[in-house]
Amino acid sequence: MLELDHKTTAAADGHAMNILLLGAGGREHALAWKMAGSPLTERLYCAPGNAGIAQEAECVALDIADHAVVIAFCQANKIDLVVVGPEAPLCAGIVDDLDAAGIKAFGPSKAAAQLEGSKGFTKDLCKANNIPTGAYARFTAPAPAKQYVRRQVAPIVIKADGLAAGKGVVVATTVEEAEAAIDLMFGGGLGEAGAEVVVEEFLDGEEASFFALCDGTTAIPMVSVQDHKRVFDGDQGPNTGGMGAYSPAPVMTDAMSQRAMDEIIMPTLRGMMALGAPYKGVLYAGLMITAKGPQLIEYNVRFGDPECQVLMPRLMSDLVPALVAACDGMLKSIDLRWYADAALTVVMAAKGYPGSYARGTEIKGLEAAAQVEGVEIFHAGTRRDGDRILANGGRVLNICALGPTVAEAQARAYQAIDRVDWPDGFCRRDIGWRAVARESTSN
Ligand code: AMP
Numbered sequence: 001m002l003e004l005d006h007k008t009t010a011a012a013d014g015h016a017m018n019i020l021l022l023g024a025g026g027r028e029h030a031l032a033w034k035m036a037g038s039p040l041t042e043r044l045y046c047a048p049g050n051a052g053i054a055q056e057a058e059c060v061a062l063d064i065a066d067h068a069v070v071i072a073f074c075q076a077n078k079i080d081l082v083v084v085g086p087e088a089p090l091c092a093g094i095v096d097d098l099d100a101a102g103i104k105a106f107g108p109s110k111a112a113a114q115l116e117g118s119k120g121f122t123k124d125l126c127k128a129n130n131i132p133t134g135a136y137a138r139f140t141a142p143a144p145a146k147q148y149v150r151r152q153v154a155p156i157v158i159k160a161d162g163l164a165a166g167k168g169v170v171v172a173t174t175v176e177e178a179e180a181a182i183d184l185m186f187g188g189g190l191g192e193a194g195a196e197v198v199v200e201e202f203l204d205g206e207e208a209s210f211f212a213l214c215d216g217t218t219a220i221p222m223v224s225v226q227d228h229k230r231v232f233d234g235d236q237g238p239n240t241g242g243m244g245a246y247s248p249a250p251v252m253t254d255a256m257s258q259r260a261m262d263e264i265i266m267p268t269l270r271g272m273m274a275l276g277a278p279y280k281g282v283l284y285a286g287l288m289i290t291a292k293g294p295q296l297i298e299y300n301v302r303f304g305d306p307e308c309q310v311l312m313p314r315l316m317s318d319l320v321p322a323l324v325a326a327c328d329g330m331l332k333s334i335d336l337r338w339y340a341d342a343a344l345t346v347v348m349a350a351k352g353y354p355g356s357y358a359r360g361t362e363i364k365g366l367e368a369a370a371q372v373e374g375v376e377i378f379h380a381g382t383r384r385d386g387d388r389i390l391a392n393g394g395r396v397l398n399i400c401a402l403g404p405t406v407a408e409a410q411a412r413a414y415q416a417i418d419r420v421d422w423p424d425g426f427c428r429r430d431i432g433w434r435a436v437a438r439e440s441t442s443n
Pocket of ligand 1: 134157167168169171200201202203204207229286297298
């Protein structure tokens with residue numbers, strides 16, 4: 001406890017901190033970029049990081065699935081705060097293990113991370129706390145799941161209970177498709193994630209991502225974001241991790257954000273507290289804005305990727321004290337301020353993504369692209385080879401831009417993209433289309 005008390009005091013006094021960020025994607029580059037600019041940051045490390053993160057932080061090749069290795073690094077390097085980017089280490093209990101070692105860590109405990117780790121857990125929590133979400137049933141075997149589906153109307157949604165890296169949701173347009181998805185999931189197609197299946201009512205509306213910083217009892221809403229999950233223009237083609245995002249999301253008016261806080265986020269915090277698993281960290285609600293109001297599609301227990309890449313450029317306040325306050329149960333004393341500018345990010349991916357793609361192709365022109373006004377480039381999957389930047393993943397770059405409107409942010413981002421020389425990459429050309437269309441009709 002002494003160690004923890006000392007750290008709380010150090011942060012509260014404004015002493016600079018040594019910070020370790022875990023992760024390797026565009027989300028972590030955006031977090032590293034923001035935290036590197038904080039006067040509270042003394043040394044910033046990232047494990048394992050990527051070529052872009054290396055411009056902001058010292059990258060260290062730790063196996064972040066090995067919690068003992070992470071703890072040993074923290075002790076050897078006097079780390080005051082660990083910030084966990086991706087969901088897998090959170091669901092594996094890295095925050096609990098760091099806590100037990102007296103190391104402050106931003107993110108939920110293993111028990112609280114069930115909000116992402118188990119869709120059934122979240123649905124039950126919603127039911128118990130009257131949180132608006134689609135009707136559902138949980139199954140551990142295919143036959144009763146299919147029986148249930150036959151009594152419903154299509155479209156209907158079939159979800160693997162566990163973590164499936166974005167592949168665990170099938171929006172079935174017919175009962176036959178739904179039955180095939182049930183067979184696939186129970187047949188081991190998604191590994192352990194599919195041992196249990198949730199069948200859920202299809203919700204009709206417009207989707208938005210809603211983020212709140214939470215300390216167990218207090219939640220602070222962040223600005224709204226909308227992302228594009230489909231790989232091709234016009235929101236066509238297979239689902240991906242996300243091909244772009246923008247903020248603000250026009251569908252999330254102030255009134256809708258307030259409803260999301262009152263009807264979804266706050267009842268969740270109270271419900272988690274009642275279960276003895278207070279939620280600390282960032283809570284990312286995937287919402288469907290329906291005719292009846294906001295409904296919860298799913299929770300994630302970390303920042304979205306690529307949503308984080310538009311949140312960080314819009315955040316005027318220092319992120320570091322907010323993260324510390326979330327860990328310490330002190331968010332009631334934090335006020336997050338935001339730039340009025342819109343932000344937009346376009347993902348550049350390796351040709352073939354989300355299917356198979358080549359690694360190691362060279363990317364040129366990044367410096368010229370970064371010179372476009374309002375543009376910031378975050379690396380998602382790159383590595384450095386001498387002077388060369390090479391693609392090292394499916395989603396490779398996030399070209400982000402701020403602008404007075406979404407349309408202007410979009411124009412800047414594409415102007416920068418046109419300066420990137422990467423014949424083996426591609427991107428969507430219509431990120432932000434809904435917001436841009438709304439802006440042009442309101443002018
Ligand atoms: P997820 O992987 O859980 O983010 O879900 C992928 C996508 O499936 C979501 O972004 C939605 O577009 C869609 N989806 C999930 N659940 C529902 C639902 N109940 N109704 C309509 N669409 C859904």
